[in-house]
Amino acid sequence: MPPALNESVVVVAGGARGIGRATALRLAERGARVAVLDVDLSAAAEFDENLTAASVEDELKDRAGDGLCVQVDLTDPEATERAFAEVVNRFGHVDHLFIPAGGAITPYSGSAASQTSHDAYSKLVAVNMTTVVNCCRSAVPYLCAAGGGSIITVSSGSGFKVAAGGYIAGYAMSKAAVLHYSKYLAVEVGKHRIRVNCIAPGVIRTSRLIAQSNVTGFVASDDDLALIPLQRQGEPSDVADVVELLLSPLAGFLTGQLIAIDGGASIV
Numbered sequence: 001m002p003p004a005l006n007e008s009v010v011v012v013a014g015g016a017r018g019i020g021r022a023t024a025l026r027l028a029e030r031g032a033r034v035a036v037l038d039v040d041l042s043a044a045a046e047f048d049e050n051l052t053a054a055s056v057e058d059e060l061k062d063r064a065g066d067g068l069c070v071q072v073d074l075t076d077p078e079a080t081e082r083a084f085a086e087v088v089n090r091f092g093h094v095d096h097l098f099i100p101a102g103g104a105i106t107p108y109s110g111s112a113a114s115q116t117s118h119d120a121y122s123k124l125v126a127v128n129m130t131t132v133v134n135c136c137r138s139a140v141p142y143l144c145a146a147g148g149g150s151i152i153t154v155s156s157g158s159g160f161k162v163a164a165g166g167y168i169a170g171y172a173m174s175k176a177a178v179l180h181y182s183k184y185l186a187v188e189v190g191k192h193r194i195r196v197n198c199i200a201p202g203v204i205r206t207s208r209l210i211a212q213s214n215v216t217g218f219v220a221s222d223d224d225l226a227l228i229p230l231q232r233q234g235e236p237s238d239v240a241d242v243v244e245l246l247l248s249p250l251a252g253f254l255t256g257q258l259i260a261i262d263g264g265a266s267i268v
């Protein structure tokens with residue numbers, strides 16, 4: 001098990017639901033002071049994701065004795081700056097940043113490359129790419145001031161390998177951009193002892209993904225599972241495991257890398 005996070009301050013951008021919430025709670029259990037930023041702090045309710053307390057902030061406090069939630073649209077650069085300032089005002093500094101905010105938020109039908117509307121491309125770039133750029137721009141000065149840290153961005157299997165049938169093209173394009181941006185950022189900030197890595201989840205069984213699977217078909221049948229080397233789809237805790245590792249000193253010489261968390265699905 002990686003070492004405890006010893007009251008490190010971790011910002012989880014998009015942490016009110018799904019992968020972000022599961023990871024935020026895990027990091028709090030390991031002793032981190034976690035700040036969740038999210039456009040909708042009640043997002044878990046949309047897909048009946050059960051909380052263990054009245055709010056995500058209360059869940060964090062139950063685990064770490066402290067925690068902060070800030071409602072903010074991370075596509076807005078000024079609002080993002082203010083949110084990070086609020087975190088620093090509360091906790092004094094920022095050590096690490098994890099950015100799961102985003103998703104394939106536009107309709108699945110009509111999502112092939114030449115069919116995706118201008119509006120859909122714009123929304124997908126904003127929610128998946130602009131959020132990452134805004135968070136990193138806001139966070140890097142604080143991480144430099146803290147003497148270094150770790151940034152973890154979130155791409156997707158579709159960000160480096162074309163999804164079956166060529167669907168979700170706009171989403172995949174925006175996630176490919178996240179990967180490339182992360183490599184550029186790693187080169188820029190390595191001298192400040194800031195590591196930047198990009199994770200690419202395969203299918204992770206979040207409340208949203210399960211609720212939408214009747215349209216997307218992303219929740220696999222037993223036949224599909226047999227094609228995945230580890231023969232199962234992922235759980236949010238699988239992602240939390242890798243984030244915990246990447247924040248720890250055990251990953252101290254790891255930067256600029258893409259780490260697929262997909263049970264080996266992308267290699268076959």
Ligand SMILES: NC(=O)c1ccc[n+]([C@@H]2O[C@H](COP(=O)([O-])OP(=O)(O)OC[C@H]3O[C@@H](n4cnc5c(N)ncnc54)[C@H](O)[C@@H]3O)[C@@H](O)[C@H]2O)c1
Pocket residue numbers: 013014015016017018019020037038039040043044072073074075099100101102103104127131154155156157200201202203204205206207208209
């Ligand atoms: N679940 C999967 O199978 C899977 C696979 C590959 C990649 N991913 C990526 O992992 C990330 C998390 O996925 P998830 O399934 O947990 O999704 P989710 O929709 O359950 O959670 C995303 C969170 O981001 C927040 N968010 C969205 N737009 C925002 C904005 N503008 N500002 C602030 N917060 C915002 C949402 O409110 C929500 O709480 C996403 O980036 C997604 O694209 C997920």
